[in-house]
Amino acid sequence: MEFGLTDEQRAIRDTVRDFVRKELTPREPDVLARDRRGEPGLTRDELTALQDKARGFGFWGLSTPEQYGGMDLDAVTQALIHTELGRTYVPFVFGGEADNILYEANDTQRAEYLLPTIEGDRISCFAITEPGAGSDAANIRLTARADGDDWLLSGEKTFITNGNDADFAIVIALTDPAAGARGGSTAFLVDRSMGWTSSPIVTMGPAEPASLFFDQVRVPSSHILGEVGQGWRLAMRWIGRGRYLIPARAVGIAERALSMAVEYANTRETFGAPIAANQAIQWMIADSELELEAARLLVLRAAWLVDTGADARHASSMAKLSGATMVNRVIDRVLQVHGGMGYTRELPIERWYREVRLFRIFEGTDEMQRLILARDLLRGYTKVGLV
Ligand SMILES: Cc1cc2nc3c(=O)[nH]c(=O)nc-3n(C[C@H](O)[C@H](O)[C@H](O)COP(=O)(O)OP(=O)(O)OC[C@H]3O[C@@H](n4cnc5c(N)ncnc54)[C@H](O)[C@@H]3O)c2cc1C
Structure with missing residues (x-):
């Protein structure tokens, strides 16, 4: 049994520790002051500037495959990095990441969603939770009804991280209500410009999730992620x-x-x-x-x-x-x-x-x-x- 880290894992951990010490820790008093004023610890611009700095020495896209310019790190190394970042309360994350399921996108979707998300040009959110379906996620009710080559999405999602900032949502919707969520749900890539709206939820911590509202939002079939029925x-x-x-x-x-x-x-x-x-x-x-x-x-x-x-x-x-x-x-x-x-x-x-x-x-x-x-x-x- 080997409990030690590899040389590479140790080197990566030490580099991140150094980055935290030099670039993030000095910002902590400011983060606390902003917290007291009810403001986010980092603005989007500040976060992007820090991410660009980290990218300069190769830290970008921890889980992103090399073909997309990422580091494609193993899970142990990613866990070590998340631990290092946890040692500061400056709310920093490395750039160059996309939701893991966006890699199931087809070529067109890859260009429209995956690549711009990795580059930080688009912001995603992932939405399964609903007012009546949290722990019991299989109880979702937001429905997508086929209408020609389109789908009409109606219902509500809630507690969605990034829901206020995202310009597109990965929405898990019922496409076959009789089959239930496990066999009858589908993931849709839905631009905000297609018609969904959001409303922020104030929490006791720094997180500010949102409720998302869908009222007959028209989504073309080409925006289905994976296959119909694979949402779960x-x-x-x-x-x-x-x-x-x-x-x-x-x-x-x-x-x-x-x-x-x-x-x-x-x-x-x-x-x-x-x-x-x-x-x-x-x-x-x-x-x-x-x-x-x-x-x-x-x-x-x-x-x-x-x-x-x-x-x-x-x-x-x-x-x-x-x-x-x-x-x-x-x-x-x-x-x-x-x-x-x-x-x-x-x-x-x-x-x-x-x-x-x-x-x-x-x-x-x-x-x-x-x-x-x-x-x-x-x-x-x-x-x-x-x-
Ligand atoms: C800040 C924040 C960010 C979030 N981000 C996202 C996001 O990005 N996307 C997304 O889809 N969702 C998100 N969520 C939703 C989150 O995953 C749900 O809040 C969580 O799954 C719990 O669901 P619920 O709040 O409906 O609680 P409920 O399911 O109503 O549960 C209430 C309580 O009852 C308990 N309980 C329920 N059923 C049982 C049982 N069978 N046995 C024992 N105890 C039970 C629960 O453990 C809990 O303590 C977020 C939530 C928060 C607060």
């Missing part, structure tokens, strides 16, 4: 990617926050001694490190399984559940260690507190991950102790 497969593929990258980011956030707690515990004095002298504080630190390292291993194992081509769904659910719950517990303890200071907006802890709560909800709630894990065991899809 594409949706599950899209969601599968986040299952190990979200907890990878959670690991980075927990690393940074726990380091702050260690430093604070050693310097803050009460009753004439550093608070680190108290077992109550030590145990919070010890439990946090233990849970952090356990989550890291689950994330890396899930990513490694992806790289081997094996079915990584069970392992990814464990990684998502572990990472999401771990980071919430760690941030809560880190806030407690900081006492009143932890509760202020002088420090980023309360911001993380609000931000990471989302990790237990989106792209499959904690309960849905547990449901998957239990189902896999109870139905014999996997066995206890199978590594």
Whole structure:
């Protein structure tokens, strides 16, 4: 068994760490100040400028195939990078990425959607959730009705990330209501100019998703992604990617926050001694490190399984559940260690507190991950102790 990283993985991780230290960390006070004013941490222009800078030294399109100019990195390396980026609260992502399912586009769609999305000239969003269908995504009602060579889309999507900025949406719609979402849904590439509208949803964290409204939006058949009836497969593929990258980011956030707690515990004095002298504080630190390292291993194992081509769904659910719950517990303890200071907006802890709560909800709630894990065991899809 080899727990070490390859030389290349270590070099990439160190380069990203350096980029974070030099280019992102200095922006943190500004991000906090903007957060207090209710503004995004980075404007689109600032994000693009940083992405261009990273592109200058080759960091562009982490998951994008080389034929499109990307790095085509393995899943483990991508997870390591997401962890590094999690160590800062500057909301940066590398450029040159497109939704994984856009690679199923045909030649015409590739030119119209995939390539401009990779280049950052178009912004996409992915829409399956509806007011009546979140965890129970198979209950979607947004319907596409055939009309000649077109389809008419009617219904509502909600909580859609990038839904306010996107100029096109990948929409999962029912094309055969009798067959249900699993066999009777289809993915459509729908330009905003075709007629859908959006409305922002204010949340407790930095995320600002949107509701999307479709009222007989006319979409040509040529805008079907993949085949009619393949919507569910594409949706599950899209969601599968986040299952190990979200907890990878959670690991980075927990690393940074726990380091702050260690430093604070050693310097803050009460009753004439550093608070680190108290077992109550030590145990919070010890439990946090233990849970952090356990989550890291689950994330890396899930990513490694992806790289081997094996079915990584069970392992990814464990990684998502572990990472999401771990980071919430760690941030809560880190806030407690900081006492009143932890509760202020002088420090980023309360911001993380609000931000990471989302990790237990989106792209499959904690309960849905547990449901998957239990189902896999109870139905014999996997066995206890199978590594
Ligand atoms: C900020 C944000 C961004 C998002 N981005 C996107 C996006 O880009 N695209 C997209 O399509 N969606 C997106 N979502 C939607 C997200 O995936 C859903 O919110 C999530 O799947 C939960 O669905 P729900 O909110 O309808 O909760 P519900 O499904 O109504 O669940 C409510 C509660 O009941 C629990 N529950 C439900 N069923 C069961 C059960 N059988 N057993 C036990 N407990 C159960 C849930 O776990 C949850 O705790 C986003 C959501 C948020 C908040």
